Amino acid sequence: MSAAPAYSEDKGGSAGPGEPEYGHDPASGGIFSSDYKRHDDLKEMLDTNKDSLKLEAMKRIVAMIARGKNASDLFPAVVKNVACKNIEDPNQLIRASALRVLSSIRVPIIVPIMMLAIKEAASDMSPYVRKTAAHAIPKLYSLDSDQKDQLIEVIEKLLADKTTLVAGSVVMAFEEVCPERIDLIHKNYRKLCNLLIDVEEWGQVVIISMLTRYARTQFLSPTQNESLLEENPEKAFYGSEEDEAKGPGSEEAAATTLPARKPYVMDPDHRLLLRNTKPLLQSRSAAVVMAVAQLYFHLAPKAEVGVIAKALVRLLRSHSEVQYVVLQNVATMSIKRRGMFEPYLKSFYIRSTDPTQIKVLKLEVLTNLANETNIPTVLREFQTYIRSMDKDFVAATIQAIGRCATNIGRVRDTCLNGLVQLLSNRDELVVAESVVVIKKLLQMQPAQHGEIIKHLAKLTDNIQVPMARASILWLIGEYCEHVPRIAPDVLRKMAKSFTAEEDIVKLQVINLAAKLYLTNSKQTKLLTQYVLSLAKYDQNYDIRDRARFTRQLIVPSEQGGALSRHAKKLFLAPKPAPVLESSFKDRDHFQLGSLSHLLNAKATGYQELPDWPEEAPDPSVRNVEVPEWTKCSSREKRKEKEKPFYSDSEGESGPTESADSDPESESESDSKSSSASGSGESSSESDNEDQDEDEEKGRSSESEQSEEEGKKRQMKKRKKVPEGQGGGSSSDEGSDSSSSSSESEMTPETEEEQVEPASWRKKAPPSSKSAPAAKEISLLDLEDFTPPSIQPVSPPAAVSTSLAADLEGLTLTDSPLAPSLLSPVSGVRKQELLHRVAGEGLAVDYTFSRQPFAGDPHMVSVHIHFSNSSDTPIKGLHVGTPKLPAGISIQEFPEIESLAPGESATAVMGINFCDSTQAANFQLCTQTRQFYVSIQPPVGELMAPVFMSENEFKKEQGKLTGMNEITEKLTLPDACRSDHIVVQKVTATANLGRVPCGTSDEYRFAGRTLTSGSLVLLTLDARPTGAAQLTVNSEKMVIGTMLVKDVVQALTQ
Amino acid sequence: MIHSLFLINSSGDIFLEKHWKSVVSRSVCDYFFEAQERATEAENVPPVIPTPHHYLLSVYRHKIFFVAVIQTEVPPLFVIEFLHRVVDTFQDYFGVCSEPVIKDNVVVVYEVLEEMLDNGFPLATESNILKELIKPPTILRTVVNTITGSTNVGDQLPTGQLSVVPWRRTGVKYTNNEAYFDVIEEIDAIIDKSGSTITAEIQGVIDACVKLTGMPDLTLSFMNPRLLDDVSFHPCVRFKRWESERILSFIPPDGNFRLLSYHVSAQNLVAIPVYVKHSISFRDSSSLGRFEITVGPKQTMGKTVEGVTVASQMPRGVLNMSLTPSQGTHAFDPVTKMLSWDVGKINPQKLPSLKGTMSLQAGASKPDENPTINLQFKIQQLAISGLKVNRLDMYGEKYKPFKGIKYMTKAGKFQVRT
Secondary structure, X not given: OOHHHHHHHHHHHOXXXXXXXXXXXXXXXXXXXXXXXXXXXXXXXXXXXXXHHHHHHHHHHHHHHHOOOOOHHHHHHHHHHHHHHHHOOOOHHHHXXXXXXXXXXXXXXXXXXXXXXXXXHHOOOOHHHHHHHHHHHHHHHHHOHHHHHHHHHHHHXXXXXOOHHHHHHXXXXXXXXXXXXXXXOHHHHHHHHHHHXXXXXXXXXXXXXXXXXXXXXXXXXXXXXXXXXXXXXXXXXXXXXXXXXXXXXXXXXXXXXXXXXXXXXXXXXHHHHHHHHHHHHHEOOHHHHHHHHHHHHHHOOHHHHOHHHHHHHHHOOOOHHHHHHHHHHHHHHHHHOHHHHHHHHHHHOXXXXXXXXXXXXXHHHHHHHOOOOOHHHHHHHHHHHHOOOOHHHHHHHHHHHXXXXXXXXXXXXXXXXXXXXXXXXXXXXXXXXHHHHHHHHHOOOHHHHHHHHHHHHHHOOOOOOHHHHHHHHHHHHHOOOOOOOHHHHHHHHHHXXXXXXXXXXXXXXXXXXXXXXXXXXXXXHHHHHHHHHHHHOOOOHHHHHHHHHHHHHHOOOOOOOHHHHOHHHHHOOOOOOOOOOXXXXXXXXXXXXXXXXXXXXXXXXOXXXXXXXXXXXXXXXXXXXXXXXXXXHHHHHHHHHHHHHHHHHHHHOOHHHHHHHHHHHHHHHHHHHHHHHHHHHHOXXXXXXXXXXXXXXXXXXXXXXXXXXXXXXXXXXXXXXXXXXXXXXXXXXXXXXXXXXXXXXXXXXXXXXOOOHHHHHHOOOOOOOOHHHHHHHHHHHXXXXXXXXXXXXXXXXXXXXXXXXXXXXXXXXXXXXXXXXXXXXXXXXXXXXXXXXXXXXXXXXXXXXXXXXXXXXXOEEEEEEEEEOOOOXXXXXXXXXXXXXXXXEEEOOOOEEEEOOOOEEEEEEEEEOOOOOOOEEEEXXXXXOEEEEEEOOOXXXXXXXXXXXXXHHHHHHHHOOHHHEEEEEEEOOHHHOOHHHHHHHHHHHOOOEEEOOOOOXXXXXXXXXXXXXXXXXXXEEEOOOOEEEEEEEEOOHHHXXXXXXXXXXXXXX | OEEEEEEEEOXXXXXXXXXXXXXXXXXXXXXXXXXXXXXXXXXXXXXXXXOOOOEEEEEEEOOEEEEEEEOOOOOHHHHHHHHHHHHHHHHHHXXXXXXXXXXXXXXXXXXXXXXXXXXXXXXXXXXXXXXXXEOOOOHHHHHHHXXXXXXXXXXXXXXXXXXXXXXOOOOOOOOOOEEEEEEEEEEEEEEOOOOOEEEEEEEEEEEEEEEOOOOOEEEEEEOOHHHEEEEEEOOOEOHHHHHHHOEEEEOOOOEEEEEEEEEEOOOOOOOOOEXXXXXXXXXXXXXXXXXXEEEEEOOOOOOOOEEEEEEEEOOOOEXXXXXXXXXXXXXXXXXXXXXXXEEEOOEOOEOOEEEEEEEEOOOOOOOOOOOEEEEEEEEEOOOOOOOOEXXXXXXXXXXXXXXXXXXXXXXXXXXXXX
16 A cells, blocks of 8 residues: 555646556556546546556546446547447458447437537448448437437438448438438338338338338329229118228328319339339238338228238248238228138138137128128138137138128118027027127118017027127117007016116116106006106116106106207117227328327327328429439429329239239240250259350340339349449330430330330320420439440440449449430331332331340330332221241230321331341231231340440350350451441341450450340450450350441441 | 337247347237237238237247337238248258247347348348358358357358349359259149038249359249249349240349249139048037048149148037048047048049048037148149249359259148138
């Protein structure tokens, strides 16, 4: 202890940091006696960046704690040093763990440090650390809610993150910290929709439920039109008020004001959400499936909601807890959308091994689903249930039968008879339940059922369940004129046992007595007085009150009270029949799948599902930064044009159809690819190649309908390949600025239009819309739906690159190359299909538009241009009975009804040439004539460009050697030596995409044949002297040879 | 989100609790016990119980209640799904998930739970990642740990969390590269009294056990993919590929996993492989009832039906049964009134039957319900829907894996009403 003063002096003297004396042995007494007031310098020591000083300080703090001194005010400094050190660790996992540890310390004093750490981590390079930062946000918020504003800033920043890893966590933070700040979502909406499929399951659930709420505030109700048109007939048919009362107020209001409204057009963003969530119905996680189901239920147009039924029914196979939750939701849905689950009626049949709570819920669903057509089967099923050993379940079944009987008039008598038979059941519970239900049913048509009432009256001797006794008494009282002889007798019996009855029975006895007194006072006067006297001295004040009140009312007193004159009216007024309805009715004002819905009560923190807005908020808020010239106006214009598309295709995009038609067209190519891989199996190298090939094929076969999904898939596969992002955009590659004006109008809307050629045709007469307008739209579109294509014009190209980065979070390492990646396509020449003279005034040209054909990715899309130079209208233009060589198939264009003289029209058809240059022969029919025409494709049109990096190209090329390589030497004419011209000539000849190339005098192009998806790689090695060598590598040797010929011809001309 | 987790055994003891936020007192479970009492049977305990300040969400598996405590609105399936994932993880780690095993491995259990949730939000739920973080206990490791005092926490940080394929760890190595797929189909059916099918459907799963080195990319194709009506995938399956080509293309997780579960379209008639002939009669006024059931093969596609068991819940009025089986063993529990008969293989030449009498409560009238017969059976080497795997190809790795595919048909919820 003697060292102590020396030590403290020592310390005081050398306050400056960096003194070696601090390295004392902690075990020496000096430390244990160190002064209390030395905290300040401890803090300083901890704050220095010398490790030795920090260590020393830590030792002293430990010593302090060991002596029981309070060192808590040093805590932040310690934390900062210990945890924060790791926060700067080069290993991202350690950084993340450090942040996790730091944020788990629930001590208010470290809030500022935590805030700093979160902010830092939010801009960390590693997405995993950013994810941890997102996780830490709610922790800090629960610790200190004053930090909200700062945290919102961090959330905003993280919301803009483009990685799937972060998305789920940050939306979770958003929901906990600032769910009301819906404005933060706008800019990220499309990105979230697009990322969704790759986010981990838990994140998906959170994002989907947030987006549901978002969509409710931003889009218009898709059902507003339908509510008038479709619901009405149904209502009339079933004559139930159910549907009417159910719709949320706004919907009804919308429906009534509908005529004044312009027709509904679904916002493309709304569509995007529906489309991107649909595949998640196939998720293995019940929570995700449920989340998508509720999204569809709340957001989708009526016609599309059906897709969720199958997935929900699948969940019924899962654990009983899952079943329980799902059935609750199905019960609610089935009230509003009965048709949706009707095909799955049998899946809700009850097994004796189901737990009772599941049984009751299934029963609920079965009852909701029962209608005129299926009621016989449902009732037969119920008959089985009534014999179950589980009495609670039997009681529920009886209730269900009652509900079926009230809802479906046709079976009311059958049900009633069945229930009456149950009255002889030995189980009292069953009988009692039956009585209660019969009472309700009888109330609907009492006149015809005197017999049943008599039967019930006899039961009073046996039934002991109070509710049932009360029901019988009420029935007899109410309909005493139907059973004039029995009623007084029943009263007599009841009067005898009055004192022993339960309260509700007593009340009904008084009731019965009063009613009988009014109708048949001669026989029952004394009895009534006796009962009333008994009741007067009852223990229950309710009964005493009732007795007093009844006596005053029915027994005429001296004053002749005004009321007693009306007693009969009061007691025997016709009473409306009760409505037996589901307890799940109206539950859908809670968001389905939520805890609140399950409990039918608002849970803490429940976010109301907002009603649809009357007017759609500005959709442009979701536009991600685009250059100035992207105006809202162009957007609206586009919307106008889309109308026919959405209204028409609703049915078409139905689930079953697309699912069925897809494999059909695919099967052909399937067999091909399998044979190819079969041959390649002997050597492992070609196995590899197969894989790539298959992958590529998968890519190219993805139609543009769902491009962004495809893109994500690719992203997964090819994260390392920056060019991968271009792959999906092949659809836009073919956009041709020099083609006819109608085509350029086509370009921007590949997405929507090709899906529905009919609507396209309506707009076919080339409008006067200028090309730049079209271009604006095109960019908007890109940023909406499709992976951005890279345009030959440089300013838009720059834009789209940035968009690419936005959408995919990929790093575009070769961005300088990007603009030149894609060659300008100008080679789309018009070819004549039918000459004006031969066609008697009908001239037909065709062009290969080089756009993917919407219906089938294997098809070459051909634009056919009709013009009528005769002086009579040509009617009913269509394709008639094609005679096609094996393998070739045609997707006909929709019939053109009429073509006025002097007018022209354009249509699109798809031809699958099966990778051959055989001509497709078909007839072009008008109402009066038939013309035999044929389209023979140049070999260059049988392929679509693909995008690959130089390395990939070389790798692929390495695999396609020997027989698969065709080389030709040529001399380039002088006119043909500039980069631009060479590229133009090649791409004009063949629909190939340019591959970036390191050396200046080499050109590389890549494509895939449309049908089999075989790679076609073209290399042109041009010396400055003019000598050049053309190499084509392709699995399809015939195509390779022909292509070489064509290209050489094009270049040397 | 998820605040705390309590594990409760069937006798009502809380034997493990874990809190991810602040500590919630055990007393919150009293509400659960109340509900449990009311429900009489374990499976009837409502999965969601509201209490004044919390909500209790529970799942019941392996005779253990997993009760999660939450405080704010959260999709109930989210929590339920997570709890099931916890159970699956335990099973994966310890082989079985039972009270003694959890108690034995309490350290690992805590470590795993800590990693699975961060502040109540799921963090790492893929078993592959978890196993890298926290090694599953083996006998050897337990011994080493006890001696050296080390833990099961992996000394290397998992990289799976960061990779594009979060379900697969990197650097997998096997000397024998094998990939096995089990196509298992279950028939759910309700057969009515007269033997006609009320409802029957086939649910199938493909379970895989893949032990392949490196990062293999597998492709599985079917001869008749159209059969599959409704499918749900492991996240590894490329959905687009399935949509367009009906091919399962995926980078598999390491080890056992469920690749796919499917439902066979309802249009296809379901072949019912067995029939049950039954005559169960109670007579009024007599205290004896007759009981006879015979099980026979129906549409078995030439395969043997094996592993047949019959179970039936008899009415409460049945006091005892004296039965003689023609094969197999039977038992009747007079307390639960559960009759079970382990039949074994069905020999089409000599159909197994169970005959005898039931003694009923004297004086009581005959029960008005008839028991339902629950059937279990197995048929090897047959997928009853006719689903066939066409081929399995592997890309991305050079070696030749050993591939195997097994088919099996089982009874799912197969009930015969009498």
